[in-house]
Amino acid sequence: MTPAARVQAGIEILDLVIAAARTGGAPADRIVSEWFRTRRFAGSKDRRAVRELVYSAIRACGDVPQTGRSAMLRLAWGNPELTALFDGSPHGPAPIGIRESMAGGGAAPKWLTQALTASDLGGGEIAALLDRAPLDVRINRLKTEPLELPEPGEPSIAPNGLRFPAGLPIDKWDAFLSGAIEVQDAGSQLACNAVQARPGEKIIDLCAGAGGKSLSLAASMENQGEIIACDTDRRRLSQLPPRAERAGATIITTQLLDPGRELASLDSWQRRADAVLVDAPCSGTGTWRRNPEARWRLTTKELDRLMALQSRLLAAGAKLVRPGGRLVYVTCSLLDGEGAGQVGNFLADHPGWRSEPIDLPAGRPRGPGLRLTPQHDGTDGFFIASLSSPC
């Protein structure tokens, strides 16, 4: 592909990403892969270059652009090399019209920027939400063989973490295939450490998804005790058993939950768990480094729905904690409504519960918990709170 043809390909993909953002369709990642699956003429260098253009254009546009072309024009603004590729060559984009408008810039839609600002994030912090994320892995201490990696990586801020540049084919490495390492953001690893899971404990991971945190907890527990990994999403949860097998984690049982009746299948666990982790479904404002188009998808209505769900799951999780046990609440959002405010409301409604200090090598206090941000901690954005149940 010529450089101009790559720009035109990026524009076409952006049109699909924009349409999907408006209608709740597939994520950008899947759209990019699908586009190339049906265009075999594109080599690996083309794919990398087009992908880079698409993601850079997504990052450059704060709100949903009108068209892929207007998004690419926003990216080209102040970039003479990219501007020159709008040259009307075969397969390339048409020349830029004199009055042609480009998409708006900024970090996020106005309402969302205001909500982040109201949650005490400054301009630099908000801009850093769109940085490129590194590739973090967790060394799985359940595997005792000496770790052999094609590249050494740098120790990350998480105790068992290593950091690599983005884009390495880690999923093909022997250490990944054997379960010796897991891909997991350093902030997510630290959120697991906040649970302070110990060997022999009984722990419920109420929103386990594909089990990234359950696997980490199993390692902290040295495979002794019991973890019940729950989720309402059958597809995500079904990814956990093969991952657990690869990781050598033998103490995890999965439990599919009924949305709205989450406790129905956990009846025997009432007031029994040493710790319950609520890694709540959230707006994901802290993960824009990986999913920058997520900020085009979020609406105030969806945010309200998520906050109501978080509040319900916190209350449900609390019922499963034994007297004196821990309820650890985590969101990968930096909006106070999903973090400090959410936990503040819980504490107001649940007399006797207390927020406990969290001892992590990163983060800053935020209300009754701790906040990690890309700019301050080099991790995805997280809010973490550890609450103790009345004895």
Ligand SMILES: C[S@@+](CC[C@H](N)C(=O)[O-])C[C@H]1O[C@@H](n2cnc3c(N)ncnc32)[C@H](O)[C@@H]1O
């Ligand atoms: C932030 S993700 C969890 C990520 C996971 N803990 C990990 O570390 O990979 C939130 C999860 O909550 C699940 N979820 C949504 N509604 C739920 C509900 N009512 N009860 C339990 N889980 C729910 C979603 O399916 C999603 O997997």
